[in-house]
Amino acid sequence: MYNKIKEATEYITSKIDIKPLIGLILGSGLGYIADEIEDPIIIDYKNIPHFPQSTVTGHEGKMVIGMLEGKPVVTLKGRFHAYEGHQLSKLIFPIYVFKELGVEGLILTNAAGGVNRTLNPGDIVANADFINFAMKNPLIGPNLDELGPRFPAMAKPIDRKWLKRIEEKAEEKRIKISEGTYCWMMGPSYETPAEIKMLEKFEGDLVGMFTMPEIIAANHCGIKAVAFSAVTNMAAGILHQPLNHKEVMEVAERIKYKFAKVVKIAIKTF
Template identity: 35%
Template sequence: MSQPNVLKENLAESARVVAERIGERKPEAGMILGSGLGPLAEQIEDAVYVPFGEVPHMKTSTATSHVGRFVCGNLGGKCVLAMQGRLHGYEGNTAQEVAYPVWLMHGLGIGTLVTTNAAGAINEGYRVGDFCIMEDHINLTGRNPVAGLEPDGIAFRFFSMLDAYDPELRRLAHEVADDLRIRVQEGVYLGLLGPSFETPAEIRAFRSWGADTVAMSVCEEVIAARHVGMRVLGMSLVSNMACGIEGASPTDEEVLDVAKDREADFARLVTGIVERL
């Protein structure tokens, strides 16, 4: 007799609960709103709120500014399911626990994921306050949510990460930014476990590897999304220069202050992208 797939069963139960809470709504896109970027969820109309803690088998957020709830409603003329805050490895969550809400979104029929975060700029051509579309990533968390037996029961464990960040969605994001006259970059994102910020020596190494931005999230989410065939758009707010660049010594307060300053343009940009999905 085959062993039960606990992960698959848990996801099915979670999806049933969320589906019951959101009623007749059929979200077309999933969104993850990172550090300081959660206020966008307040612009979602006809919203239903589902705290992470009320979803069976799902962890809750403990990070600063991460409200820790799903918000389902209308944004840019589309039905979306947004995570107002995310789960991080540095909070003590396993890679599968970080990935869990992404697999949950897929279980609700969502095929497109927009994941956002605040990141430090390694590329010295970037400026604080820029938005950076993710072209690719380097996963230095040391973890992969698909490792183990149970994720193979959700989807085949071996899959390509070529164009993990969908080229068509990236082009769309650039078009919207151009129309709105919002400055955007495009580059390679490097993800770490955290929670300590990086050392200057690490930043010099990461630059030599081709990384343009660095932060403590995203990679495990994107791996999980690609595992089940979701299209992904990733975008960072450059909230600080990385440690040692121009004498920078990042702080959490700096990250949140910059996010507050760029809140309006972030909302315009993401809403414009969602409108054209």
């Protein structure tokens, strides 16, 4: 595994002349943020040795490296999900490649369902904590001692100091960022009303099919991380209409400029 990470890293470094400081992973309908990167170097996932491939609509499957808000960044336009059939170790492969490239801070974005009834579609919520309802861990198997400890702590899954700076700057720009607990479910089916009732009892605020494996990997290898959800729909049973991926994409499109501002603030404040 470590040799594969090194091979992927060597291929990427052969194509660029900057050292990325910040990594971004962009969820459904959010890849437009990468379009603002200056002097971009664009690499298709399929050309990177051992890199997983994204198969979901709205995930372009491209790595973009360049300057954004005056800082060198590496961005994934499209992430990977367990429901696509990837092994969990494949889901976190890009995080370790980021680490080898020199990334010190990770910004994750996702489209999530609102479990907390005070939320509304279009809200932006910082993932302050996480619950693993997938009941799986991407670190199962031999540990990569070169990258992190066998038993990484998860007491502080996100960097609170970084998040505080982001929230303060966002407030100055009159952008409201709530905080909530993100619940990782395996997917690809949306949750049942009974499952959402369960998440409510566990005081979950958001539900989605990604993000937590990347958070675990970032904590494992020592990358500071923050994560933000665009609430694109209310979870099953909270509203009466059925959920669909088209709705997720439409809401993500509606709030994309506000979400882009949050990501830019995160880059500036790192």
